[in-house]
Amino acid sequence: MKSITCFALLWLFVTLSFAQEHPTVTAQPNSVYVGADGKFEAAPDTAVIQFNLSVQEDTAQKAYDHASKDAEQVRQTLRSNGIDPKAATIGFFAVQPAYQWNNGKQKLIGYRVTTNVTLKLKDFSKVGPITGQLAEANVGESQTLNYTLENIDEAKNKAVEDAYRRARNSAEALARASGRTIGELSYASVDTFENVHPPIPRFAMKAAVTGATPPPTEEFTPQNVTVTAHVNAVFMLK
Numbered sequence: 001m002k003s004i005t006c007f008a009l010l011w012l013f014v015t016l017s018f019a020q021e022h023p024t025v026t027a028q029p030n031s032v033y034v035g036a037d038g039k040f041e042a043a044p045d046t047a048v049i050q051f052n053l054s055v056q057e058d059t060a061q062k063a064y065d066h067a068s069k070d071a072e073q074v075r076q077t078l079r080s081n082g083i084d085p086k087a088a089t090i091g092f093f094a095v096q097p098a099y100q101w102n103n104g105k106q107k108l109i110g111y112r113v114t115t116n117v118t119l120k121l122k123d124f125s126k127v128g129p130i131t132g133q134l135a136e137a138n139v140g141e142s143q144t145l146n147y148t149l150e151n152i153d154e155a156k157n158k159a160v161e162d163a164y165r166r167a168r169n170s171a172e173a174l175a176r177a178s179g180r181t182i183g184e185l186s187y188a189s190v191d192t193f194e195n196v197h198p199p200i201p202r203f204a205m206k207a208a209v210t211g212a213t214p215p216p217t218e219e220f221t222p223q224n225v226t227v228t229a230h231v232n233a234v235f236m237l238k
Helices: 001-018 060-080 126-136 152-177
Strands: 031-042 046-056 088-090 094-102 105-121 141-148 182-194 223-238
Touching: 031 152, 046 060, 060 088, 060 094, 060 105, 088 223, 105 126, 105 223, 126 152, 152 182, 152 223
Parallel strands: none
Antiparallel strands: 031 223, 046 105, 046 141, 088 105, 094 105, 182 223
16 A cells, blocks of 8 residues: 555656646647757857956055056057957956965955956957967966857747757657647747857967967867757647
């Protein structure tokens, strides 16, 4: 008796879990409910370079002046590569005291100024030179590079179309097996997802600027952006 009860509870749990994964659909006579996944891969259209400007000096004014000089170096680097500095976005300058603990006592040792810079590039050939020159100028910390797809709507539509084709194929196969045919679409729900790749930290070497070796990204192809979609559909049966 206990075994039967446990089995019944397990079946109820599995049934509820499955039901939570899909939207509630009112059953209709002479209809078939199917779900399918689809995907579409597209080449990225934008390279995103992000880094921090962070300096420390013994006074707040010196730290601010140092950070301003580094920001100017960034502007010069962009201009030298044919990029308008307005193409980059910069956060606010944060000034914070820096302390050191000595024998359980806190001692002020200076001031740190930090900000972050984000640059989006459509021309991928400029990625290597810019990151390399920033490293050579010793400005910018925690440099990261990520490729993304800004024109994502078209890719989502393609993924939805792929998912719908798969769902309809499944419905048609089930209808044929039962001696019926598929009629009009009665209901559908759509979910889309973009597989986001985490930014990859990269530290440009001096050799990338001097020409001793090519930049790390040269001649490589950026990883495709994959958009997936799930379609639930109800078709009437003839």
